[in-house]
Amino acid sequence: MLDTINTIIMLLCKGMANRKLYFSDHPKVNAYSSEIIDLSNDYFRSTGSNEIFIGIIDGFYIFEGKRVFGPSVTGKQLILLADTLQCGGFGLQKGISISDLKIFFDITALPEIPVTKLTDARSLFTNYGINNIRLGEPFSDEAGKIQRTTANVWEGQAVGKGLQSPTFLYQELYEVVSKAYGDASFDRTLDIDKARSVSEFMLRYVQSSFSDVMQHVHYPDYDSYTVGHSVRVSSLAVYVGSKMQWSKKDLLSIGTAALLHDIGKCRIPDSILFKKGRLTDEEFEVIRDHPRAGVEILLEQKDISELDLAACWGHHLRYDGGGYPKQPEWAVRHPVTALLQICDVFEALTAVRPYKAALDPQGAYTIMLADKGAFHPGLMAAFISMVGLYPPGTYVKLSDKRVGMVTEVSEYIDRPKVIVISSKIGESLGEDDQYLLNLSDKQQQAVSVDQLLLDYQE
Numbered sequence: 500m501l502d503t504i505n506t507i508i509m510l511l512c513k514g515m516a517n518r519k520l521y522f523s524d525h526p527k528v529n530a531y532s533s534e535i536i537d538l539s540n541d542y543f544r545s546t547g548s549n550e551i552f553i554g555i556i557d558g559f560y561i562f563e564g565k566r567v568f569g570p571s572v573t574g575k576q577l578i579l580l581a582d583t584l585q586c587g588g589f590g591l592q593k594g595i596s597i598s599d600l601k602i603f604f605d606i607t608a609l610p611e612i613p614v615t616k617l618t619d620a621r622s623l624f625t626n627y628g629i630n631n632i633r634l635g636e637p638f639s640d641e642a643g644k645i646q647r648t649t650a651n652v653w654e655g656q657a658v659g660k661g662l663q664s665p666t667f668l669y670q671e672l673y674e675v676v677s678k679a680y681g682d683a684s685f686d687r688t689l690d691i692d693k694a695r696s697v698s699e700f701m702l703r704y705v706q707s708s709f710s711d712v713m714q715h716v717h718y719p720d721y722d723s724y725t726v727g728h729s730v731r732v733s734s735l736a737v738y739v740g741s742k743m744q745w746s747k748k749d750l751l752s753i754g755t756a757a758l759l760h761d762i763g764k765c766r767i768p769d770s771i772l773f774k775k776g777r778l779t780d781e782e783f784e785v786i787r788d789h790p791r792a793g794v795e796i797l798l799e800q801k802d803i804s805e806l807d808l809a810a811c812w813g814h815h816l817r818y819d820g821g822g823y824p825k826q827p828e829w830a831v832r833h834p835v836t837a838l839l840q841i842c843d844v845f846e847a848l849t850a851v852r853p854y855k856a857a858l859d860p861q862g863a864y865t866i867m868l869a870d871k872g873a874f875h876p877g878l879m880a881a882f883i884s885m886v887g888l889y890p891p892g893t894y895v896k897l898s899d900k901r902v903g904m905v906t907e908v909s910e911y912i913d914r915p916k917v918i919v920i921s922s923k924i925g926e927s928l929g930e931d932d933q934y935l936l937n938l939s940d941k942q943q944q945a946v947s948v949d950q951l952l953l954d955y956q957e
């Protein structure tokens with residue numbers, strides 16, 4: 500059921516994003532609307548309920564008293580809209596129609612929404628003719644309501660630290676990249692400054708709790724996976740760079756360059772980018788042109804740095820000089836570009852894509868190391884020793900059935916440091932009862948990692 504809710508939220512966000520780019524009634528926006536309606540009707544039919552209420556609290560989506568993590572990370576649009584409309588969430592009611600959603604998307608694309616309080620927003624919805632989308636009360640009231648029906652759902656949930664949360668950082672990263680793609684496809688100016696300030700924000704986490712940030716790396720971003728890919732590559736690169744004690748300047752460069760490295764893909768038609776089956780030689784050439792197209796886009800921007808350009812240009816160039824686009828032999832590659840190339844391939848191999856399952860890190864390393872000459876050997880070795888077999892932020896099951904989240908790779912690559920979050924008998928531990936375990940410590944010899952849990956959710 501949560502899958503349906505996840506999808507509905509993401510479709511609403513995509514509808515909003517696309518309505519901003521295109522016109523009302525655009526087939527792309529209409530396709531999202533019909534999908535939302537089909538899914539909602541299935542939901543009403545199978546549960547017997549009359550409303551899907553998507554609550555929004557403190558930057559998170561809430562459904563039936565529980566946080567909905569994936570969309571909270573990757574779909575910020577509806578959260579921002581709730582803020583503008585001063586509401587605590589959206590109720591899609593039985594009977595919701597294409598027209599309701601069309602008007603809803605039209606309103607979200609208004610240059611300014613004339614609302615200062617919830618009653619204004621409700622009148623706006625009624626006056627425009629929306630019949631079956633209810634705007635909920637701000638969360639304290641809504642929470643009160645839910646609390647009476649679902650026991651203790653709010654207990655232990657940290658509220659009010661929205662700005663500090665890694666989810667907020669992730670929302671910002673997604674926002675920057677998806678906006679950059681939208682702007683680039685319409686030849687508008689990119690907000691490079693914003694990309695840099697979000698990268699800087701990311702650097703702050705590197706010092707403290709980067710595993711919390713890396714934890715978010717696992718949320719798939721549904722169909723626009725170039726955005727998620729760029730965000731994940733950027734997080735990985737900043738993490739590894741910081742472990743190698745790179746200067747702040749280089750970390751900032753790689754963070755920003757990684758966010759924008761595939762920007763040239765916005766020039767590739769969807770029919771080629773999402774083509775199932777074999778590409779023709781000509782189509783392949785179009786794909787191989789994306790680093791060059793990216794540089795062309797970036798050169799139009801002010802405040803672009805040489806490293807942003809170099810990284811975008813060189814991220815498909817191999818260590819042995821192969822790859823694309825061709826460049827003269829005398830050209831020297833900056834380590835930022837070389838690390839980006841490693842992170843790019845590692846992410847692509849370990850990510851879930853509609854057409855393939857995710858490889859685990861060991862599988863990815865096997866493929867990467869077998870490709871002799873592809874990667875800078877020193878950086879590749881460093882990458883493996885920092886990311887390890889169980890990358891920070893992933894969940895693992897230990898040999899005694901405890902479950903933990905990896906915080907850091909330790910002395911031995913297969914024996915990371917973990918925070919134990921669930922006991923041997925499967926009880927989840929409250930925040931105060933969780934504890935750190937360094938599997939490389941001698942006292943921990945008896946325990947080992949049994950399994951990498953790729954889609955575990957707390």
Ligand SMILES: [Fe+2]
Binds near residue numbers: 760761789814815
């Ligand atoms: Fe690329």
Ligand SMILES: [Fe+2]
Binds near residue numbers: 728760761843
């Ligand atoms: Fe890429």
